[in-house]
Amino acid sequence: MSAIPQERRVVTAIPGPKSQELQARRTAVVAGGVGSVLPVFTARAGGGIIEDIDGNRLIDFGSGIAVTSVGASAEAVVRRASAQLADFTHTCFMVTPYEGYVEVCERLAELTPGDHAKKSALFNSGAEAVENAVKIARSHTKRQAVVVFDHGYHGRTNLTMALTSKNMPYKHGFGPFAPEVYRVPVAYGYRWPTGPENCGAEASAQAIDQISKQIGAENVAAIIIEPVLGEGGFIEPAKGFLPAIAQFAKDNGIVFVADEIQSGFCRTGQWFACEDEGIVPDLITTAKGIAGGLPLAAVTGRAEIMDAAHAGGLGGTYGGNPVACAGALGSIETMKELDLNAKAKRIESVMKARLTEMQEKHDIIGDIRGRGAMIAIELVKSGTKDPNPEATAAIAKACHAAGVIVLTCGTYGNVLRFLPPLVIGEDLLNEGLDIVAEAIAAV
Known part of the structure; x- marks a missing residue:
């Protein structure tokens, strides 16, 4: 303690x-x-x-x-990060790699939903993870459109500001924003006109109808949603909504991305919030709770989707920093142990x-x-x-x-x-x- x-x-x-x-x-x-x-x-x-x-x-x-x-x-985070600090602070994984990065990717493959083959890429922040998920999805599908939801929050970079739905303080005065981003309704039970009991079915039908008519499912690279919406007000989409959207994505070759940056790593009482309704996302973005306070983020997903980007297409100087990776291994150790x-x-x-x-x-x-x-x-x-x-x-x-x-x-x-x-x-x-x-x- x-x-x-x-x-x-x-x-x-x-x-x-x-x-x-x-x-x-x-x-x-x-x-x-x-x-x-x-x-x-x-x-x-x-x-x-x-x-x-x-x-x-x-x-x-x-x-x-x-x-x-x-x-x-946390003891394990401090212990592991301190030991790594003494060995080396940085080499850049894209120059000379190190075991910690690989080990974090192994843990992510083990912990994230689904028993398919998985791969990960590590970054510095949640927004960076979301942005890379879009790059990977576009590369895999050869499509451009990205669908997000009312009340969603995905970051403060130019692309993720476009994905985020709230103007103040996140977007005001910072445009123009990235194109090919489309927003559809989410199942906000408390404020749904016909009541929470009808919300999941009605909201998913509305969202799917809008995607089909206004964008065309065949043009959509990715659908991105927080399984519990964070900045938007801790909105739990009404039951049935997420499975319907995930199934629509699967039926139309769209990459379904669960943004678990705020809701992941035991926060909701499960390793990941999407597990609540048995959702297995194609890609999952994580950050925040992953490394006990050290800056680290990840995109984890189906191996064939993750491998769509060409060599050198993903990365960043600090991505998967060795000290942050050590912190993540300590954080995961603590989550399991306690x-x-x-x-x-x-x-x-x-x-x-x-x-x-x-x-x-x-x-x-x-x-x-x-x-x-x-x-x-x-x-x-x-x-x-x-x-x-x-x-x-x-x-x-x-x-x-x-x-x-x-x-x-x-x-x-x-x-x-x-x-x-x-x-x-x-x-x-x-x-x-x-x-x-x-x-x-x-x-």
């Missing part, structure tokens, strides 16, 4: 004087376009705690946006029970959703389904002031999302939820 005491401690205002001083230095030299949820500067982190430079200890319900699932200083899928399911049962109690008292909680340790509440104006971003921001602010890091998301800015490290202690989890309850009651 972490060397940092696993207890919340608030000793100054948040942010404290040292953080405020550092924030002034930051303002002078860091570009204004780089935001921060909470300007407290971290000194150490581990388990379910982030300790700032003023000595405050905050309960971490964000995991650096689903990255530090094994904690921010059975973090079971931990994620336990976190879900604790959180959903507590959040349901809050919903019974406060009708601004319109919906509770998500799986594992990827849980969210959608906040609405009393007695309606109208989004309530003001209440969402106020609740997040109150939690921050009390020493709990929470994140918001959602196309309408009205979703409070919870992504605790999977290694968080249950007492800490409950204490954080007490503070969330107080913040909701106050609003």
Whole structure:
């Protein structure tokens, strides 16, 4: 377990004087376009705690946006990465390769859904993984069109901005965007006009109809979807939607890509969220939780699709950096050893029970959703389904002031999302939820 005491401690205002001083230095030299949820500067982190430079200890319900699932200083990650640092930091896999890269690809072949032959390519970030998945799919199919979904988020590079559905803050003022990207409806049960029970069938029929009529299935290289939509509001597509879309892709020679960057690696209580309905994607993109906080990403998929790109067509100077690969092997070791899928399911049962109690008292909680340790509440104006971003921001602010890091998301800015490290202690989890309850009651 972490060397940092696993207890919340608030000793100054948040942010404290040292953080405020550092924030002034930051303002002078860091570009204004780089935001921060909470300007407290971290000194150490581990388990379910982030300790700032003023000595405050905050309960971490964000995991650096689903990255530090094994904690921010997991023993196996630190041990393996430190050993690799001592041997060499970099050679570039495309110049002289090394075993760590190969071993990560072996682990990915073993862990990702499906028993077909699989290969991987490693990159630095989620957006890079998605962008390369598109390159691979286009190379394999000799087609150009890419289909994505309402409320989807896939990154901030030029191509992935085109794939992302939310304008502010991700796309505004940054166009023009890459062509041949088409957006279709997703099965958002809470907001589906005829109700969640009809949503899966109706939304998939609508999406397939639009693809067939507006693009032509024979022109589509890839369909890309997050099995649980992250930035869009932790939307779990209504049951039946994903299998219908995956089957349509299969029937039409379209590469089905599961973007598991936020939902992968035990986050939802399964290695990958697409397993919930037995989906076996052609390609799967991973990043975030893969390497315990070190920058690494991957595209893994059917060997014949992955091999479609010509030699030299995939890569990047830092892709599959040896230290990050060592971190990934340590992260996967920790996930298996501590059975973090079971931990994620336990976190879900604790959180959903507590959040349901809050919903019974406060009708601004319109919906509770998500799986594992990827849980969210959608906040609405009393007695309606109208989004309530003001209440969402106020609740997040109150939690921050009390020493709990929470994140918001959602196309309408009205979703409070919870992504605790999977290694968080249950007492800490409950204490954080007490503070969330107080913040909701106050609003």
